[in-house]
Amino acid sequence: MSSALSLAVQTKREDDLLESQYLKGVQHLCDSGITRVPSKYVLPVSERPVTKGGEKNAVDLNLKLPVIDFSQLQGPNRSQVLKSLSKACEEYGFFQLTNHGISSDVIHRMIDVGKRFFELPYEERAKYMSGDMSSPVRYGTSFNQNKDGVFCWRDFLKLMCHPLEDVIPHWPSSPVDLRQDAVTYSKQTKFLFLMVMEAILESLELVQTTENDTEDDILKEFEDGSQLMVVNCYPSCPEPDLTLGMPPHSDYGLLTLLLQDEVKGLQIQHKGKWVTVEPLPNSFVVNVGDHLEIFSNGRYKSVLHRVLVNSSKTRISVASLHSLPFHRTVEPSPKLINEANPRRYKDTDFASFLEYISSCEPKKKNFLESRKLT
Numbered sequence: 001m002s003s004a005l006s007l008a009v010q011t012k013r014e015d016d017l018l019e020s021q022y023l024k025g026v027q028h029l030c031d032s033g034i035t036r037v038p039s040k041y042v043l044p045v046s047e048r049p050v051t052k053g054g055e056k057n058a059v060d061l062n063l064k065l066p067v068i069d070f071s072q073l074q075g076p077n078r079s080q081v082l083k084s085l086s087k088a089c090e091e092y093g094f095f096q097l098t099n100h101g102i103s104s105d106v107i108h109r110m111i112d113v114g115k116r117f118f119e120l121p122y123e124e125r126a127k128y129m130s131g132d133m134s135s136p137v138r139y140g141t142s143f144n145q146n147k148d149g150v151f152c153w154r155d156f157l158k159l160m161c162h163p164l165e166d167v168i169p170h171w172p173s174s175p176v177d178l179r180q181d182a183v184t185y186s187k188q189t190k191f192l193f194l195m196v197m198e199a200i201l202e203s204l205e206l207v208q209t210t211e212n213d214t215e216d217d218i219l220k221e222f223e224d225g226s227q228l229m230v231v232n233c234y235p236s237c238p239e240p241d242l243t244l245g246m247p248p249h250s251d252y253g254l255l256t257l258l259l260q261d262e263v264k265g266l267q268i269q270h271k272g273k274w275v276t277v278e279p280l281p282n283s284f285v286v287n288v289g290d291h292l293e294i295f296s297n298g299r300y301k302s303v304l305h306r307v308l309v310n311s312s313k314t315r316i317s318v319a320s321l322h323s324l325p326f327h328r329t330v331e332p333s334p335k336l337i338n339e340a341n342p343r344r345y346k347d348t349d350f351a352s353f354l355e356y357i358s359s360c361e362p363k364k365k366n367f368l369e370s371r372k373l374t
């Protein structure tokens with residue numbers, strides 16, 4: 001950015017920055033030394049994290065999510081833990097997963113290499129920019145940069161992880177350790193997803209510990225399912241009350257395994273209020289996605305969440321989104337439909353989700369709402 005342009009950004013809320021500058025991302029904007037948030041990122045008052053009357057809109061409300069101890073699931077307490085799991089998915093749509101077996105070394109390497117990717121010179125990151133939603137690698141900014149009227153304070157690197165051997169050669173070659181660290185991380189999170197999903201099926205009474213064909217079929221499909229890894233970077237922001245790192249949204253898939261660094265920012269909607277999820281070191285925040293809400297016929301909830309930014313620290317998170325194979329239809333499990341519990345959702349698939357988000361601004365729980373039978 002030229003020094004004249006940089007000066008203009010500093011002195012007034014700049015409205016005439018070219019769209020092409022915003023598309024280079026928030027990190028790039030921050031590197032130019034801005035001291036105010038450009039109007040492109042300023043939300044209407046009603047959508048800001050702090051509302052006008054000074055009411056903090058739950059900024060102060062911290063929430064201890066239900067904790068599921070993964071190691072306990074493997075032992076004699078399994079049925080008790082399954083009950084807690086079921087309650088968490090029904091009441092919060094979120095839980096923290098501890099003692100999950102993924103080492104802190106693997107976790108720290110992933111966060112660290114993700115962070116170093118966003119510290120690369122802009123030209124290096126820009127090699128991976130793509131407007132193609134099906135690209136195996138995509139560097140970009142905001143939430144849906146082609147549609148967002150107001151931009152979000154977030155840059156991202158999206159890595160498709162399935163089929164792994166086919167996509168790796170497309171992943172960034174810099175930092176040099178990114179591919180190796182991301183491969184290890186994606187394999188381990190996939191394995192964890194399968195184990196948690198098996199417990200979830202059991203909690204929905206769709207799988208018994210005894211053998212059954214149908215259940216095996218579902219689990220095999222999960223094994224062959226899609227996995228998308230999203231490294232999110234939320235640079236520190238000079239006016240964090242005016243903007244959001246991510247707008248309210250729900251995740252499309254079955255489950256998301258989210259790793260956050262030690263910086264707070266994630267908020268979930270709980271009992272009508274926005275509450276902040278306290279980071280718990282070495283744990284995963286796991287949330288129910290739209291596909292699991294549909295599959296469970298509404299019993300497990302895909303809950304709206306958003307991300308706040310702050311004025312002092314860059315925040316990094318890594319979300320691993322898992323679902324069924326790309327072309328597989330998602331439908332309420334027939335075993336969960338009966339007279340008392342009629343079918344609540346239309347069938348859907350990943351392709352129709354992509355079509356939906358490319359045709360409208362996904363600010364609310366729009367997609368899932370569009371699948372509901374009235």
Ligand SMILES: O=C(O)CCC(=O)C(=O)O
Nearest residue numbers: 230232260266307317319
């Ligand atoms: O950064 C976070 O804490 C949340 C990220 C998220 O919601 C997502 O990637 O879908």
Ligand SMILES: [Fe+2]
Nearest residue numbers: 249250251305
């Ligand atoms: Fe999300």
